[in-house]
Amino acid sequence: MQPLHAPFPATRFRRTRKSPALRALVAETTLAPSDFIWPVFVRDGEDVAEPIASMPGVNRLSVDRVVAAAREAHSLGIPAICLFPYTDPALKTADCAEAWNPENLSNRATRAIKEAVPDIAVMTDVALDPYNIDGHDGFVEDGVIVNDRTVEALVKQTLSQARAGADIIGPSDMMDGRIGAMRAALEAEGFDTVCILSYAAKYASAFYGPFRDAVGASGALKGDKTTYQMNPANGDEALRLVARDLSEGADMVMVKPGMAYLDICARVKEAFGAPTFAYQVSGEYAMLSGAAERGWLDGERVMMESLMAFRRAGCDGILTYFAPAAAKLLNG
Ligand code: PBG
DSSP states (O other), X not given: OOOSSOOTTTOOGGGGGXXXXXXXXXXXXXXXXXXXXXXXXXESSSSOEEEOTTSTTOEXXXXXXXXXXXXXXXHHTOOEEEEEXXXXXXXXXXXXGGGGOTTSHHHXXXXXXXXXXXXXXXXXXXXXXXXXXXXXXXXXXXXXEOSHHHHXXXXXXXXXXXXXXXXXXXXXXXXXXXHHHHHHHHHHXXXXXXXXXXXXXXXXXXXXXHHHHHTTOTTTOXXXXXXXXXXXXXXXXXXXHHHHHHHHTOSEEEEESOGGGHHHHHHHHHXXXXXXXXXXXXXXXXHHHHHHHTTSSOHHHHHHHHHHHHXXXXXSEEEETTHHHHHHHHHO
C-alpha cells in the first residue's frame, strides 16, 4: 500500500492547523442549525414550563409554550421540532386509545404549531408507551409484547398524527412490519407527502432513563424493552433493519442512541446513502449537562464537539435537546 503522506518534513500536519483561517479551510465537516431536529416535551395547561430534574435546562411545555418554542426554533434556522407528550396517568389504559384520539396532546400541539409557524416541520412519535398502563411501546398480553396487534394500533396513531398535520412520522416502537403498514395506510388516506423517519436501529439502552422520567413512563414500565429493541452487541443487524425499513417505505432512518453508536451511524450512511439521523438521547444530554453544571466539563465545548462528531460519522442530522443552544452559538 502507498503511504498516505510524504515523510517529515515534506509533510507537517501542523501547517494547516496554524491559524483559524487555515483550520477553517481544511475542515472536512460542517455543522449548522439546519442539521438539527429539536425534541420537546409537551404537557397540559397554559403558560407552563415545568423543569425535568434529570435534564437540566429542559422543560415540559404547555401547548402555547411549545408554539413559542417552534417560533424560536424557526427563527434560529432549526428546520424541525419533534413532539413527545407527557400524558396524564389517568389517560393511560390497556387499549391505549388516547394514542389515536384526535384531541390528544400531541395532535393539539401539532395543529397549534402548524397554524402559528407553518414553515417548521413537525415530527411526531409513534409508539404506545406514553398511553400504555404497562409503559411498553406495544400491547402486553400474558407478559409478552405482541407485534401484529400493536402494528394495527400504530397505524391508527399514525393516521391521527397525519390528520393533525404532522410532516414527519417517527415510529420509535421497533415492532416488525410497522413501516410497510404505516406507509400503505398513509397512501390509502391521501397522505402521500408525509415522511417517515424510522427509528430503524434503536437499541435497548440505559441512556433513555431521563426521557422516561420526562414523559412519565418510568414508574409505569414493567420489565425492560429487550424483546423488541436491539441488543447493543449487534451491528450487522442494524444494517438489515435499515434495509428492511427503507424497502418498506421509510424516507429517512435513525440510529439511537447516538454517541455510543457512531460506528453504526457510519456503517448505515456508507451502506445506503439514505438520509441518516442520530438521536443524541436524554441520557447523553444528562451526562454532558450534568457534568457541565458541576464545572467538570466545559458545557459549550462538549456540546459542539459531540454534535460535530455525529456529522463526521456521516449523519445528515441530529435529534438533540441541545438544538436551540447549539443553534444560538452557531448563529453567533
Ligand atoms: C419510546 C421512546 C423513547 C425515546 C424516544 N421514544 C424511550 C424508550 O424507548 O423507552 C428516548 C429518547 C431519549 O432518551 O431522549 N417510544
